Amino acid sequence: MSIKIALLGCGTVGTQVARLLKEQNDLLSARAGAELELIGISVSNLETQRDPVIDRALLTTDSRALIERADIVIELIGGIEPPRTLVRYALESGASVVTGNKALLAEHGPELYDLAKAANVDLYYEAAVAGAVPVVYAVRESLAGDSVKAIKGILNGTTNYILDEMTTKGLAFDEVLATAQELGYAEAEPSADVDGRDAAAKIAILASLAFHKRVSLADVDVEGIRSITSADIEAAAKNNFVIKLVATAAQTGGKIEVRVAPTLVPTAHPLASISGSFNAVVIEAESADRLMFYGRGAGGTPTASAVLSDVVAAAAKKVVGGRAPQEIVLGESEFVPACEAVSRYFVRLRVNDVVGVLAELSRAFADSGVSISAVRQDSDDESGRASLTITTHAATAADMAATIESVSKVSDVREIVRVLRVEDE
């Protein structure tokens, strides 16, 4: 018996998937319980130059004809169309689908899960979140005996690399981005990464799996890292924090909160030391308590590892029967209103360096019900101004907004430079 595999897309990850399906065929087939046979690779241009590991006889531009012959379809094209149409076609044709397409799942997941269910085939997507880090498996299967309370992760390698470089070299965002683009660590059109949408799609997928509620990209409160300056990073460091783009999903009292935001992480927190292109996910579960997973979040070969684990799982089910865990939706999704979301905050101000300013500021915070946990003031000798940073205890976004409003009216406050969220210890 052989399992026929169709590969849609032959970019960085697709090329590695094709290579490993050839080079590791014996091992992968032994695990699947049947020979895994790559029957074709659909591409948009047959003439493009490719890695010599790609058998050109497998290339085709006719995706549909290829899909019709396959038991398992691997979608690695990226973007919404044509993947959406092709994945639908594959599921309807009775193939199980393995995809690494986070945007497709975060925007159109439910229709695909429904189609898979109706066709009695499986949809796998380990590679869609955190590259080689098996966090989809973890939430969908390893934690099936537990109840997830919160997930916090560094899910985008590009922004993590940029923030790292800004932190260690004191460079500006634009400067680091330009270098990252030259080195191929950031895309020419970097907005999905730097504006947080890539991380948002991933945390939406994890939130859906963890809480058994439908969570789409549009439900995520997203803020990117473009506004972060090296002065923010320096001020954070003086208070023993590093700034990371943190994706958060939490459920309390049946209400869900899903967010991506540049966040001050205490240097002792497990996420603080995750550097460069590595991804990490911390899961807080009712029984398991805190778990952490970390590894390479991107790259052809690490992502191919995740794709192929899904291929082996899908193939094994074609051989011995059974199904992957299905989407389980337990009721409507209810979200925490943005103004009620609770967080600690870090406020950076420029003030006149005069006696009494701190007392006035403290009153403004207290009057809005926001409790201060730490204050740090650095005088700027020449200008007669001072830099002031205030770290708060947990407060609602509404109370924090009211505080900022009051603070802006304090006469010795020259500028409210930045307001950022702070992660708990």
Next chain:
Amino acid sequence: MSIKIALLGCGTVGTQVARLLKEQNDLLSARAGAELELIGISVSNLETQRDPVIDRALLTTDSRALIERADIVIELIGGIEPPRTLVRYALESGASVVTGNKALLAEHGPELYDLAKAANVDLYYEAAVAGAVPVVYAVRESLAGDSVKAIKGILNGTTNYILDEMTTKGLAFDEVLATAQELGYAEAEPSADVDGRDAAAKIAILASLAFHKRVSLADVDVEGIRSITSADIEAAAKNNFVIKLVATAAQTGGKIEVRVAPTLVPTAHPLASISGSFNAVVIEAESADRLMFYGRGAGGTPTASAVLSDVVAAAAKKVVGGRAPQEIVLGESEFVPACEAVSRYFVRLRVNDVVGVLAELSRAFADSGVSISAVRQDSDDESGRASLTITTHAATAADMAATIESVSKVSDVREIVRVLRVEDE
């Protein structure tokens, strides 16, 4: 449809499993696709006082009669007998088995895998390794598309806690052990933990899964932590290392090396910061590169989380068909002979504080083909002696033994205090 679950054993973990099967029944049943029904709990003594969460009407001393009525049997008795006989009986009766029994699997795994295969039922054992950390899933399923090169882990919380306490408080092993026993962190009979056998059983299980070779407890080269002194720990710290009980499984050129040993871990290594009862596993895979998993390695509730994820997986397969990944044995196990095992070493010596001793020592190392990477000498003002530590580059155990033999003949060497392994960066 309901899935009938029998629980064998009602200790710390068993009690939490019974509690969660009751309290989280809706969620767990939704994931399994059928109602999970705890039909009985077998215990050795009906009269023992128990947590009030345990429904005493479920208690029985007749394990066999209980097993005969079950679809899934959870074995949490521990030890080799009666678990071995009961697990065999359960598999032969057509029940899938979930166990947390590392000793049973490391000593009799193959016979149980074979029985499960013949009976067309599944054997799950996530809870046997690293408590709530889903490392069995990771190696068996999440990395099914990859090829594992090495696994390194802190797999025993008791020894990790003891070494931690010795490190932070400068206390002696015996002293910390006694306190740990009082606090319930170490057992009255601590030898399985402190002599490394518990960690050895776990790494044997992971090695079998990762390399598709049969590896039993007897194949593991085991050294515990009884001989470690606070002076060792202090000397390690001066060289930027912490001492951890590290379990290692590696495969190179088809040959396997499986070991548990107190090891100097560089402070920047991800395993260095794992403290207390936490477990951590670093996996080096061909495609995924380095992955790390960490979480609670023991405790009733965290371990129950792992048990219940297996119960949900086993139940789902009873509902929709399919099988858990089977044991795959690809050929005979070939082990690296102990004398050929390669490692970096840390040698701690007492020498006469005289000119020329370092030159003589260097010659002794060089003559045996062992290359030195660092030397540190601390004079002991009063005695005319000095403490000397030598860190080597990678060397075979045979070359290292020859080196130690030569070093012992150097006239100004008073004592070879300790020889320990050193983990790479």
